[in-house]
Amino acid sequence: MHGPASPGWLLVALCAATGAYCLLRMRSTVEEQRRTAGGEALMGFGMAAMAVPAAVAAPPHWAWLGYAAVFGAAALRALWAARGGGHHLHHVVGACAMAYMAVVMAASPGGHHAHGGSGVPLVTGALLLYFTAYVLVSGVRLLPVAAMTGSTGATVPGSARTPGWGDRPELSRACRLSMGIAMLAMLVTL
Template structure:
């Protein structure tokens, strides 16, 4: 990432923690939930790797190619019609579409920063005074709007309006609420991380 190192390392920690938690969820739940957890884990860990501040690692041309290849494959896999038909519910289908958008956003960021006219040694772009932003402003703006809306909706899901139904408890069981709440918090964290990474372009 090409912003302040402190923000970069904070994003690394946030995304890595989210990815590791999602990885721990890949053995629980229904098949659709496990697939979603795998996708979340891959996105979180991939974002952690991309958020490492510029200069902390020796940049090589194969780094950009590897990110583009891996996340391009992830995005295509998430969009595959057979995968969509195999999902158990529309909620899982929607999350697979979100995975696809996130994966292609990662490909876009990697390629845009590597091919920026102001890229430094090894194809790494440094954002700062006197440097032009990487990527296409219109596409970057569209992605920023998408992830901003996603974050707002994720916050609304984490803090729902209480609905009292006669004869039913106001909240789910503690184990279900704990797992669901943490999963949503991890997805919210990754959405915020994606916003922060796009803003550094």
């Protein structure tokens, strides 16, 4: 991607940290959690690789085609997994967005995309709208239930099994939120 180097490196760090956390979540005892975490780890590390500032390391043309192939395959896998419902439809959209960005970068001369006078392309605009809505909804889901309902009910320590830090739903939601924000940042620079 192109743009200033400092925000680019922050985006790389955010995506790599998210990918690393998702790798740790793959140690969960819940099979569906492991599968979802694996797809999210791929997205996190792929986003980190694609966000490296072009001024530092401009990837060769074939690398963009490789990204497109990897994320195209990830989109097909997520589409297959979406037959059972759940969060997989978002993974389909995310993987398709990554493949789209890779194709745009491969098609542009020197790996830089220029819109010219035509404004934002339709696909980019639709993806921006989707990820903006996703980030807003994900942010609301992170609000504690007690804060949303106004209740102050406390749980008795030891009354329920506390999930491991890799199985905590709020951490996986925060992970998805950070990747949604990163996706927005990458789409804006496209």
